[in-house]
Amino acid sequence: MEKDRIPEDISSDIFAGNEGKSIPELLKDMPNEKLIKSFYLIENTPEVTQLCVLQDILKSAKNTEFGKKYGFAEIETVDAFRKKVPFSDYSQVKAEIDRLKAGAADIFFNGSAASFIATSGSTGVPKLLPESKNGELVKGLISQIRAILLLMLAPEVMAPGKKVLAIANPSEYGKTEGGIPIGSASGQAAKDMPIEMQKKMVLPPEMMMAKELSNEATDYLTIRYALEEKNLVGVVCSNIAHFNILLKKMNAAAVDLLEDIRAGQISPKISLDEDLRQRLVSKLSPNPDRAEELKTILANNKSLDVAGIWPEFSVVSCWMSSSAAKIVADVQKCLPPTVKFLEWGYGASEGKFNIPDKAQDPAGLLALFGYFFEFLPVGTENNETVLAHELKKGGYYELIITSYSGLYRYNMKDIVYVADINNQIARVVFVCKESERLDIENLKLMIYEIEGSILSVSAQQNQEIRFFQILLDANQRKLVFILEPCSETLDGELFRAALDKSLMADNSDYRKLRNDNILAAPEVLVMKDGYRDSLFTRAIMPGKNVNQTKLPIIIKEYPEKSNIIQWAKEGEK
Known part of the structure; x- marks a missing residue:
């Protein structure tokens, strides 16, 4: 078999009727059942899939400034790509990103940026990473597949009448000087959830889309809506520490919260834009029965505990790896022992890189259809990378990505661990930043x-x-x-x-x-x-x-x- 071609049994099922579409565009057109089937077929052929993805990325960018500089049109093999294109990091592409923010086009990818994603900024001023239309499709597909697999692992979430609390950042913070939207990674993930899941959300759209809410107001409203909903079965968030702190704030503000639920109001102690307050309150109704039920739980248990206030709570989806593992272990003590923990997924502003497929397990399958992955073994004295099909179980690697959004051999400065390998199919987990x-x-x-x-x-x-x-x-x-x-x-x-x-x-x-x-x-x-x-x-x-x-x-x-x-x-x- 030629390694630069998808095998016939895969191409006929996944890529039939290409009509010049990119791989993300082809996958986006698939119904859920075919998408999941195609995802697993792709995972079973990592070497071939990765070459096809690389060729697709280079083909789509061959006429850009970057593509012309490095001769993308002439690159046909992985080795040629690694020889021609050097490693990069944010400092080396910042000047071009600044041009994209102003509205420039055809620098790293065709056209102008569709959006920008803000980094968490935990180590300094937040950086903005550009997204192409195909890059947005990739992230949306990964969120879609993650959600489908989550529902397969926790089907109780979709039972009639059940609700889920999604704790996310705003999907849009503002716009660049060129008028291009700026969002957050977790906010985009929430926006990309399937419609069926969005209908399960306990928080109203008006609150989730609000841009000027203070942390105090956001936390109070999140607790207020979640506490009123008795049929809450789970929480979805990136950092479970937030949920842990919300539980403590819930008990600290119990008197105000119960009064708000009883009266169908939002406490005047919470500072809100008056227009937003009116829109939110207009959809609330007095709920004295739920308030009395919660008051009884508080009196009997001396606290508003999860098992008491949400008797069917059974699922948490969050980060479970790295330093988050200890927070998960801590939060588990506050929850019923039957609660399942599902990994949120390894990703960053630059991309979403794995798709968790097992409960109680932080590792996941690589998103092979969305990025070209390279891995630099930790401790190596040269810069020779290995590919997805060459990973070793138990190995630690520095992650290098090439994306549809114009990051080429971009060093994430992340260390990942290969938790398992089955027939060249690796399951990886984020460990720490290389600087740690x-x-x-x-x-x-x-x-x-x-x-x-x-x-x-x-x-x-x-x-x-x-x-x-x-x-x-x-x-x-x-x-x-x-x-x-x-x-x-x-x-x-x-x-x-x-x-x-x-x-x-x-x-x-x-x-x-x-x-x-x-x-x-x-x-x-x-x-x-x-x-x-x-x-x-x-x-x-x-x-x-x-x-x-x-x-x-x-x-x-x-x-x-x-x-x-x-x-x-x-x-x-």
């Missing part, structure tokens, strides 16, 4: 390596760590571990000694630095309960919310002493 590492002398210590040692010591000591951060004290040449435990029984000194021992056993470079006294013994700071949630509240940037906020694992300053309950140092008790 400690550089000490000749030692490069990745966050996931440090987390592995923390998890190992936690298991040995029968402890659970809710949250951790790491500080490299350059002046005193030592690592400082900031830990928020789930119990009050953690012995900081025992944990510190065991963690030092574990790191020395697992990493020869760390062991050498310690033995040569280049690196001093680590310290452990045990933090007060609620430390992580307080960081989320303080870390929210203007115009953002918890859903868009990521807490750094590596920090540069010591935490406030008022939050520390133990400070364990070598030789001290």
Whole structure:
């Protein structure tokens, strides 16, 4: 079989009647049943599919400024593409993106940008990434397939009368100087949900589309609508920490919320645009029965607990990988044990990269039809990438993407882990950013390596760590571990000694630095309960919310002493 052609049994089923359409356009025209069938056929032929996607992207961009510069029209193979086109990152394409924001066309892809996606901006000023029409189609298709598979894994969501709480960012923030819409990744995902799912949403469209809502107002309204809906069966969000904080705010504001539900109003304490308030209130009705039911639950249980207020709550779809895994474990304690957790999916402003297909599992299948993927093995001394069909189970890789939206060999600076492989079909999970590492002398210590040692010591000591951060004290040449435990029984000194021992056993470079006294013994700071949630509240940037906020694992300053309950140092008790 020639590797630059789709096999006949696949082409006849998926790409029949091409008529000059792109791969995303062909897939978008398919009904759901055929789309899912085609998705699995595509997954079963990663090498062929990826070459076809690359050729499709290059063909569509051959007459652009970038396509002419690198001779896209002459590139026929993967090797030729890798030889001609260098790696890139945002700093190298920013000038061209600025031109696109002003309305320029035919730079990276045909035509002008259809929209821009704002990054979370967790490390500085938010960046804007352009989307082509095909790029928007790809993201929409991935959201569509994710939603279909979610419903296959949790069919109870579609039962008559059941509702879902979708916590998302605004789908549009504003426009660029060229009049092009600016949106958020999660907001676009919510907008791309199938119509059947959109009808299940508990929040009214007027609220979800509002652009000027404060965080306080957004959170209060989200709780108010969700609390009134007894038949809520699940929540969909990117960062489950937001839902966790909403549950706490719900109990703190219980009196006002119950009165609003009883009277069919929105508390005057909540600042809202008067026109929006009137539109929202006009669709509300007094619900004294639900208010009385909630009042009884509050009196009997001493809190508004999930099992009491939403007796059929059974599904959560959210990020489950990386630092989110610990938040998921924490939230699970507040939910009935029967609740299923489904991965939201790995993605960023630049794209959506995998499609989760199993419950209680953060890994997912690569979105092979939407991007050309390359993977740079972590620790490699050269820049030779491997392709999707060449991945190894258990391997860690830096992700490089080529997209329909004009990112060519773009380094995401993300580390992904291959959780499983079956007949060259890889299931991958996001681990951390490439920058999430400690550089000490000749030692490069990745966050996931440090987390592995923390998890190992936690298991040995029968402890659970809710949250951790790491500080490299350059002046005193030592690592400082900031830990928020789930119990009050953690012995900081025992944990510190065991963690030092574990790191020395697992990493020869760390062991050498310690033995040569280049690196001093680590310290452990045990933090007060609620430390992580307080960081989320303080870390929210203007115009953002918890859903868009990521807490750094590596920090540069010591935490406030008022939050520390133990400070364990070598030789001290």
